[in-house]
Amino acid sequence: MVAATAFFPPKSTILQSPSFLRDPDSNFHGGSLKSLCLQQSPIRNKSKDAINLVVASANPTATTSSRVGGRFYFNFTGFPFPLGPFLNRRTFRKEVVKDSIWLFEQEQALGFSSVSTNIRMTIIKLKSGGLWIHAPIAPTQECIQLVKELGAPVEYVVLPTFAYEHKIFVGPFSRKFPQAQVWVAPRQWSWPLNLPLAFFGIFRAKTLKDEDFTAPWADEIEQKILSSPEVGIGPYVEVAFYHKRSRTLLVTDAVIFVPRQPPECIGKESLLASAKNGLAVKILSKGKEVPQEPVVDNKINRQKGWERMVLQILFLGPSNLLEPNSSFAQMSQKLIVSPIVKTLVFSKVPEKVRDWVDSIARDWRFKRIIPAHFAAPVNAGRSDFLAAFAFLDDLLGERYFTRPTLSLFFTSLMGKAASYFPPDDMKTLSSLDQFLVSVGAVKKTVSGRKR
Numbered sequence: 001m002v003a004a005t006a007f008f009p010p011k012s013t014i015l016q017s018p019s020f021l022r023d024p025d026s027n028f029h030g031g032s033l034k035s036l037c038l039q040q041s042p043i044r045n046k047s048k049d050a051i052n053l054v055v056a057s058a059n060p061t062a063t064t065s066s067r068v069g070g071r072f073y074f075n076f077t078g079f080p081f082p083l084g085p086f087l088n089r090r091t092f093r094k095e096v097v098k099d100s101i102w103l104f105e106q107e108q109a110l111g112f113s114s115v116s117t118n119i120r121m122t123i124i125k126l127k128s129g130g131l132w133i134h135a136p137i138a139p140t141q142e143c144i145q146l147v148k149e150l151g152a153p154v155e156y157v158v159l160p161t162f163a164y165e166h167k168i169f170v171g172p173f174s175r176k177f178p179q180a181q182v183w184v185a186p187r188q189w190s191w192p193l194n195l196p197l198a199f200f201g202i203f204r205a206k207t208l209k210d211e212d213f214t215a216p217w218a219d220e221i222e223q224k225i226l227s228s229p230e231v232g233i234g235p236y237v238e239v240a241f242y243h244k245r246s247r248t249l250l251v252t253d254a255v256i257f258v259p260r261q262p263p264e265c266i267g268k269e270s271l272l273a274s275a276k277n278g279l280a281v282k283i284l285s286k287g288k289e290v291p292q293e294p295v296v297d298n299k300i301n302r303q304k305g306w307e308r309m310v311l312q313i314l315f316l317g318p319s320n321l322l323e324p325n326s327s328f329a330q331m332s333q334k335l336i337v338s339p340i341v342k343t344l345v346f347s348k349v350p351e352k353v354r355d356w357v358d359s360i361a362r363d364w365r366f367k368r369i370i371p372a373h374f375a376a377p378v379n380a381g382r383s384d385f386l387a388a389f390a391f392l393d394d395l396l397g398e399r400y401f402t403r404p405t406l407s408l409f410f411t412s413l414m415g416k417a418a419s420y421f422p423p424d425d426m427k428t429l430s431s432l433d434q435f436l437v438s439v440g441a442v443k444k445t446v447s448g449r450k451r
Helices: 018-022 141-148 170-176 268-275 279-283 299-315 325-331 339-346 350-363 382-388 391-396 406-418 423-438
Strands: 092-097 101-110 116-125 131-134 154-159 181-184 221-230 235-243 248-250 368-370
Touching: 101 141, 116 299, 154 170, 170 181, 221 350, 235 350, 268 299, 299 325, 299 339, 299 423, 339 423, 350 382, 350 391
Parallel strands: 131 154, 154 181, 248 368
Antiparallel strands: 092 101, 101 116, 116 131, 221 235, 235 248
8 A cells, every 4th residue: 555655755666668658458557658657244333423442344255357367467567666567466246235236356565565455446336337446456357347347338447646657557547448537636746746637547537526416426526625735745645435225435545444354365475475584584683593494384374474564564663573563463354544644644734634644434334444455345334433633632622622522522532542553563653654744754743624
């Protein structure tokens, strides 16, 4: 999950031949580039304010295409680290709401490291019979076949964020369905060169608007935009959507739910590579002796690999990769805001985030959340969502506390406990934040509330 793209250089695309743009069957992601492209069983609430345990739903049976092969997708792009897998991406599909919502997942790796997570595309069938696609993934032959097996035309392709890891697939995916309309989050930007969307193969895209009741899907899906002031090299932009009929909230990186077990799309090779005691483990071993025995393929080592991946994704430099169990246990099986997003983004614009979060909780009676990474769907309601953002209360103080009911007071307390991050694991992230503030790359706080 590229959660820190507001502060760290997003990944760059490589030179692409214009012929790839003209070929609808090409699995190269590029655009019309002649120069370098750079960028970046369910638990029900008993009342609307009830506090409930957040539990990831049991995963329905995942489906892969009956086709043999069809998983090739060439991608060596990304700055400063390319996004893998570089040549082969397996796609898993699962139905979470019968005949209505499907999740498509692929593995996504960080450069040449042993760190991987899942990236998710969500498809909703509209009343018109057409498909509404949220955050497209790599359009491999297998992926497109799985979409076509739904037996409905693709009407809309939606980019809900500025983040490169989601933007990179919009152009090539939409070319597989040329009749579909493309919609993108506002204030798109890239780094180190702020290039137009056409450089990413995205043409004739319409811009999403906050609470736009004129959007063609507005009767079924509502939207609210978090568009912060610039907090670093660019603003943080994310669009949340609410599917009214299924009472489902869709977000990109705002909240996550780390599952105890690794997602099915992450291959055993990646897990075992992460379980090896390499340089990163030696550095983050708290001075303990690091054994060098070969890694045997078993359940224990696959789990260790997953736990190490998660801690590196969440903390960049966790305190102890040699023995990740304790820290992983504190971060998994709960709805949280990622430590990176919390530290480097949301803590900079707490007023803006609070307005967005409160608006979502006030207007939308959702019972499940689908993020773009880690576990989904998550059986969670408004109280769980507010609890994940309880840290905002400490940042804003009583002056901005607008939820005085007794039940939500306990929600706030629950949130403070749920969002507890191990102090030792936070040291690297906190030091990085302090450094970025000291050199002026990141602002300490940015006021963003509309008065």
